[in-house]
Amino acid sequence: MDKTLDLEHEKIPKLLARYSIPAITGMVVQAAYYITDRIFVGHGVGADGISALTAYLPLMLIFMAFGMLFGIGGSAAFSIALGAKDKIKAEKIIAGTLFLLIVTISSLSIIAQIFAPKILSLFGASENIIGLSLAYGRIILAGAVINSCAYAMNNFVRAQGRPKTAMFSLIIGGVLNIILDYFFILVFKWGMQGAAFATVLSQTVSVIIVFSYLFGKRSYIKIKIKNFIPQFEITKIIVSMGFAQFAIQFMGSLASALLNNQLQKYGGDIALSITGIVFAFFQILFLPVFGINQGSVPIIGYNYGAKKFKRVMHTTYLAMAVATIIMTTGFIVTRLFPTQILLAFGIHDNETIDIGLVAIRIYFSMSMLIGFQVVVAGMFQAIGKPLLALVMSFSRQLLILVPLAYILPLFFGLNGIWLAVAASDFLAAIITSLFLFREIKGIKP
Numbered sequence: 001m002d003k004t005l006d007l008e009h010e011k012i013p014k015l016l017a018r019y020s021i022p023a024i025t026g027m028v029v030q031a032a033y034y035i036t037d038r039i040f041v042g043h044g045v046g047a048d049g050i051s052a053l054t055a056y057l058p059l060m061l062i063f064m065a066f067g068m069l070f071g072i073g074g075s076a077a078f079s080i081a082l083g084a085k086d087k088i089k090a091e092k093i094i095a096g097t098l099f100l101l102i103v104t105i106s107s108l109s110i111i112a113q114i115f116a117p118k119i120l121s122l123f124g125a126s127e128n129i130i131g132l133s134l135a136y137g138r139i140i141l142a143g144a145v146i147n148s149c150a151y152a153m154n155n156f157v158r159a160q161g162r163p164k165t166a167m168f169s170l171i172i173g174g175v176l177n178i179i180l181d182y183f184f185i186l187v188f189k190w191g192m193q194g195a196a197f198a199t200v201l202s203q204t205v206s207v208i209i210v211f212s213y214l215f216g217k218r219s220y221i222k223i224k225i226k227n228f229i230p231q232f233e234i235t236k237i238i239v240s241m242g243f244a245q246f247a248i249q250f251m252g253s254l255a256s257a258l259l260n261n262q263l264q265k266y267g268g269d270i271a272l273s274i275t276g277i278v279f280a281f282f283q284i285l286f287l288p289v290f291g292i293n294q295g296s297v298p299i300i301g302y303n304y305g306a307k308k309f310k311r312v313m314h315t316t317y318l319a320m321a322v323a324t325i326i327m328t329t330g331f332i333v334t335r336l337f338p339t340q341i342l343l344a345f346g347i348h349d350n351e352t353i354d355i356g357l358v359a360i361r362i363y364f365s366m367s368m369l370i371g372f373q374v375v376v377a378g379m380f381q382a383i384g385k386p387l388l389a390l391v392m393s394f395s396r397q398l399l400i401l402v403p404l405a406y407i408l409p410l411f412f413g414l415n416g417i418w419l420a421v422a423a424s425d426f427l428a429a430i431i432t433s434l435f436l437f438r439e440i441k442g443i444k445p
Helices: 003-009 012-044 047-083 087-114 116-122 130-142 144-152 154-159 163-187 191-214 232-305 309-336 338-344 350-363 367-382 386-407 415-443
Strands: none
Touching: 003 047, 003 232, 012 047, 012 154, 012 163, 012 191, 012 232, 012 309, 047 087, 047 116, 047 130, 047 144, 047 154, 047 191, 047 232, 047 367, 087 116, 087 130, 087 144, 087 232, 116 130, 130 144, 130 191, 144 154, 144 191, 154 163, 154 191, 154 232, 163 191, 232 309, 232 338, 232 350, 232 367, 232 386, 232 415, 309 338, 309 350, 309 367, 338 350, 350 415, 367 386, 367 415, 386 415
């Protein structure tokens, strides 16, 4: 049965709930994995372990960028092809995406393994923590293809009208990672290597679930070996549709690396560990919002391809409202329980807690504005206008955040870095609103 027909006829609130709730559930589990990973490292290794994970973050974001290039780009093109009832093209897109993902990530992981010490040093790892970063990073890089496939190909399961299957793969992987973290880090005392092994093994299970569907009988559009090496035209479509998200994530990696160096300059390893905690908590808020975005993209893309423009805007507005509620709730939590957040990660000394309290309060001061930005960027992606999403992110990451992160610390020291994040969130919200209002006229029914 072709489940994609519901995308064109089902009521939008019900449809968005059916697609987003599984995605949100999966993302919450992933966020729980991410945050507990740092909690276990904080308690099992110490603050230096969290600092080491923070130094590795820019490299992780680079691999995520390529996963988004092919995963989000391919699935967006895939959804439009389904909406246009072009099954042959959809088959070529899904197989071509997998080929591009495997070849690219494999090549990058080999290069990163060779130059890992220099890369991590550039990304803010001091002599005190670079050994811990390498211990974690080399294992993660060895499983980079598995991790990327677990994320990227999951999008195609959801785009075929099977959000529960996509959710199941994320939940199983996330829960398994938490369990393995406990045993590998706290019981077996494997430290950073234990955290890395837990991640790779859990993502392997997720990949098995995803591929069992995409290669199996239940899949409406299966991956066929004859389409594995993509034609140039298919490659161009995939890359063009995913380039905005790739550029956004890649610029996020660059910004993260530059911020890490500023953090080392003004606060040392303590500032890096605080940033690791702040970013981990941010994932608890951001990943559910990203789940809303993932749930809305196939609905928007399909209906845009089917020229159902009223449904496109209805989905966008509803997703924006829910995403804003999520981020606002997180903002309130950071106002009420900042100390408890730090204590949960094993931070107990007064100096680090004092720095962390200031960081949390400033970092999240404009976080309620992020939700609608994510949804708007996803909408532009889904309707085949990724350049707008790219311009918005470029403005926030490179034209606003990075310059402020170098200017404000001259006046406010370490706090200037947190202020730069808050200011960039505020100014980016204004830019996103201007782009959205201009675009509404073009797709308004």
